[in-house]
Amino acid sequence: MKLPRSILGGIAAPALPIAGLGLPIVVYLPNFFANTVGIPLALVGVIFMLARFWDVFTDVIFGIVADRTRPPLGRRKFWILLSMPILMVSVWLIFNPPDGVGVFWLSLWLGILYVGWTMATISVISWSAELSNDYDERTRVQAWYMGFLMIGLIAVLVIPALIEQVGGGDDRAKMQGIALFIIILLPLCFGFALWKVPEPKVHEDTSEEWTRVLKTMWRSKPLLLILGCDLMIGLASGIAGSLYLFVAVDALGLGKGASLLLLFYFLVGCFAVPLWAWMAKRLEKHRALAGASVYAGLTALLFLLVPAGSMIFMLIVTVLNGVTYASARFLLKAMMADVTDADRMESGRMQAGVYFSLLTLTEKIGLALAVGVPFVILPALGFEPRGEKTAQGIQALVLIFALAPAILHLLAAFILWRFPLGRLRQQELRERLAAKFGA
Numbered sequence: 001m002k003l004p005r006s007i008l009g010g011i012a013a014p015a016l017p018i019a020g021l022g023l024p025i026v027v028y029l030p031n032f033f034a035n036t037v038g039i040p041l042a043l044v045g046v047i048f049m050l051a052r053f054w055d056v057f058t059d060v061i062f063g064i065v066a067d068r069t070r071p072p073l074g075r076r077k078f079w080i081l082l083s084m085p086i087l088m089v090s091v092w093l094i095f096n097p098p099d100g101v102g103v104f105w106l107s108l109w110l111g112i113l114y115v116g117w118t119m120a121t122i123s124v125i126s127w128s129a130e131l132s133n134d135y136d137e138r139t140r141v142q143a144w145y146m147g148f149l150m151i152g153l154i155a156v157l158v159i160p161a162l163i164e165q166v167g168g169g170d171d172r173a174k175m176q177g178i179a180l181f182i183i184i185l186l187p188l189c190f191g192f193a194l195w196k197v198p199e200p201k202v203h204e205d206t207s208e209e210w211t212r213v214l215k216t217m218w219r220s221k222p223l224l225l226i227l228g229c230d231l232m233i234g235l236a237s238g239i240a241g242s243l244y245l246f247v248a249v250d251a252l253g254l255g256k257g258a259s260l261l262l263l264f265y266f267l268v269g270c271f272a273v274p275l276w277a278w279m280a281k282r283l284e285k286h287r288a289l290a291g292a293s294v295y296a297g298l299t300a301l302l303f304l305l306v307p308a309g310s311m312i313f314m315l316i317v318t319v320l321n322g323v324t325y326a327s328a329r330f331l332l333k334a335m336m337a338d339v340t341d342a343d344r345m346e347s348g349r350m351q352a353g354v355y356f357s358l359l360t361l362t363e364k365i366g367l368a369l370a371v372g373v374p375f376v377i378l379p380a381l382g383f384e385p386r387g388e389k390t391a392q393g394i395q396a397l398v399l400i401f402a403l404a405p406a407i408l409h410l411l412a413a414f415i416l417w418r419f420p421l422g423r424l425r426q427q428e429l430r431e432r433l434a435a436k437f438g439a
Contacts, residue, residue, distance in 0.1 A: 003132060008141065010196030011128045012148040013189040014080070018121060019152025020182040021091065021113075026241040026367060027262070028160075028175070029094070030375070033106060036171045037097060041384060045375025047107050052368030055114040056361045062118050063357025066126070067349075074199035075353075076127040079119045080190055086116030088183050095179035096172070121360065124193070126352040129337035130200045133433075135426045136281050139334045143277040146330035150270035155181065157263045164256070222339045222421045223355070226332060227362045229415045233293070233328045234363035236408035238370025240300070243401045250383070251394045252308050261311075265318045269325030276327040285331050285338075286419035292327035293416060297409030299323075303402040328412075332359065338421050341429040345436070374400055 034044045071078035090113035128141050160174035248258035279288035299321040306314050336359050340352050382393030
């Protein structure tokens with residue numbers, strides 16, 4: 001049965017402020033704290049990497065807690081409501097830091113921000129996975145969420161450009177604009193979801209011992225394959241995202257045009273969401289995503305051919321590469337929703353929170369390594385944004401930016417092709433679950 005658009009819009013609405021927060025953490029904030037605030041690049045890389053690992057730790061703990069608690073408001077709605085004040089305060093302080101802040105201040109508020117983000121994202125994603133048990137409808141739910149996420153990403157790219165055009169604001173003004181966008185949307189979008197979207201009833205066997213539940217997860221081939229793929233794609237996306245501005249500005253000399261290029265990248269990714277949803281329905285999710293990963297890997301190599309100063313060439317390659325941006329981000333979630341069916345059949349538990357915390361765990365490990373490792377290596381190779389930029393350093397920057405994502409995407413495609421849980425297998429699981437639990 002198809003879900004009404006009011007519910008789809010409700011569950012997708014939180015993606016707007018979530019996207020407004022997620023993109024700057026990878027693309028803008030490391031650059032902002034290194035170039036504007038003045039914290040050394042290597043230290044910025046280490047702080048953001050450690051903060052991601054802290055985020056990974058809180059994701060897993062929270063996923064377990066959220067699945068096991070039964071607050072009166074609902075095990076998903078309660079935590080979403082609680083996350084709002086944490087996010088609103090920490091977002092303002094991170095995006096609008098006082099003068100003279102250092103390592104301790106950045107580490108503290110980045111850590112607090114990630115706690116609120118964990119509460120919000122794990123709850124919303126788990127909630128979305130529980131709204132339908134149909135193989136293709138799950139893709140539709142995640143496509144709606146991804147569509148709203150892409151709109152939020154585009155808005156975050158437009159805000160700095162508008163501030164620049166209207167008043168020629170500096171980087172601090174741009175970050176303040178993004179912060180206000182997030183803070184205004186958080187209560188509006190989260191409130192709309194709490195109002196419009198029902199929370200499904202929990203049907204599970206609570207008598208199962210934890211040892212068996214953990215063994216079921218460890219033995220799950222579909223789970224391990226998804227996590228491996230997610231790690232590869234998260235690492236690839238993180239490297240590309242964290243180095244993009246450096247490549248566009250420092251290696252290619254495109255200056256302020258870099259923000260416009262990113263806007264086109266995400267616009268193409270947004271418009272391509274229906275394409276990948278259609279491909280998933282025709283080919284099944286894992287095959288569609290395998291094809292997308294091969295395409296992403298091959299187009300990443302085209303960045304090696306872009307000559308310095310060529311805005312048109314860079315735009316063409318960026319657009320070609322951007323076609324697949326959204327594919328993994330919603331298809332992997334739809335696939336993980338199917339994996340929770342297999343887990344529930346074996347363990348008797350409804351634990352989407354745990355499974356989606358593992359999915360965000362591997363993605364965030366990839367993103368953490370993507371910021372931390374290149375930012376530490378590049379100064380040793382002769383690239384320092386506020387200092388020396390040798391020809392060797394520029395060459396190393398471009399090679400890491402293009403080759404690493406290409407290899408990682410191709411590895412992800414290899415992993416995906418072996419995924420065993422397709423449409424027919426999921427339908428069989430739903431029939432068995434209906435017979436066992438009545439829902």
